[in-house]
Amino acid sequence: MVRNYFLFLFFVFNNLQLYAQSKTPIELRGTWITNVASDAMLTEKNVKEAVLNCKRNGLTDIFVVVWNNGLTTYPSKVVEKYIGIGQDPRYNKFDPLASFVTEGHKLGLKVHAWFEFGFSYAYKDSSLNNWLLKYPHWVGRDQKQNLLKKNGFFWWNGLHPEVQYFMHDLVLEVVKNYKVDGIQGDDRLPAMPSEGGYDSFTTKEYAKEHNGLSPTLDTKNPAWVQWRANKLSAFAKHLFKNIKSTNINCIVSWAPSIYPWSLEQYLQDWPAWLTQGYADIVIPQVYRYKFESYSTTLKAIAGHVPLAFKNKLYPGILTSLGDGYRVDSVFFEKMRSLNRAEGYNGEVLFYYETIKDAKIPIYKY
DSSP states (O other): OHHHHHHHHHHHHHHHHHHHHHTOOSEEEEEOSSSSSSTTSHHHHHHHHHHHHHHHHTEEEEEEOOOOOOEEOOHHHHHHHHOOOOOOGGGTTHHHHHHHHHHHHHHHHTEEEEOTTTEEEEEETTOOOOHHHHOOGGGGGGGTTTTTEEEEEEETTTTOOOHHHHHHHHHHHHHSSOSEEEEEETTTTOOOOOTTTOSSSHHHHHHHHHHTTTOOOOOOHHHHHHHHHHHHHHHHHHHHHHHHHOOTTTTEEOOOOOTTHHHHHOOOHHHHHHHOOOOOOOOOBOOOOSSHHHHHHHHHHHHGOOGGGGGBBBBBEEOTTTOOOOOOOOHHHHHHHHHHTOOEEEEEEOTTHHHHOOOSOOOOO
């Protein structure tokens, strides 16, 4: 009996090891598909065209936006419950996520739901925002008690339990209702500008753990940065666990900015997410306009991640922007070649319009 028990444990352990290894793709060639400066998501015809373009160009994965500017691109009962608007009205009840899943799977592509805005609820203007009007106690605050804003984005307090509960339910809604291959947070999930944390909820929580003291006014103080980052990391771990409990095959990926800038500016301690086991894939945003800068930044990543976890990293590279920027084929090929030379088995392109415009070489596979 004892011998059989240990044989059973050995079998389970080895299969878990094989499963864990299998969850990291051997090669990933992906792109983000957004609804900003792109019409790829607006109609079923456009979705089919986008998926076909991705397949023709040798991609394996597509990351489709499902949450930005306080609205979902798919019909959401969770968001409707909170603000009475179940879907971005521009879709007129068309469900682009369902369409991408159907069409992507037909052609063998993995489809990931990308929660682009994360803990940001508005961009540029929040004065008439439904979230701000209905949930003013959710908002982040800077040292002067102003609304937390950075680079045009307005932010919730990502440490507030009600904010985390909402985001948890939003993500799980997608996992439960769609046959997505993965879920992704980026440089706004889980994240918060390091200028934040001065709202009443957070300062009270800090005082409870620090003998009644208030947080330092130095927003970049390492201990203050790490305390807030650890709270966000705990949320990432909780979310990862519940995604896997709902669908163990769902890939959980994060696409943060470059470390340690990600930690100092947005409280994202993503090397910890890797080493502590709540990231299947991390796609750091190595967004650079010059090859020398790209090379330096890419090579620096290795110094922050143990070698055993490097196979879970796939660089995110900038290939287009709405202002008309398109990477030239020589620069793209140099970045792709460097990625392979440095041991990275793929990359994700920001964003789909590069594929649509065919300004980069088609992957030859």
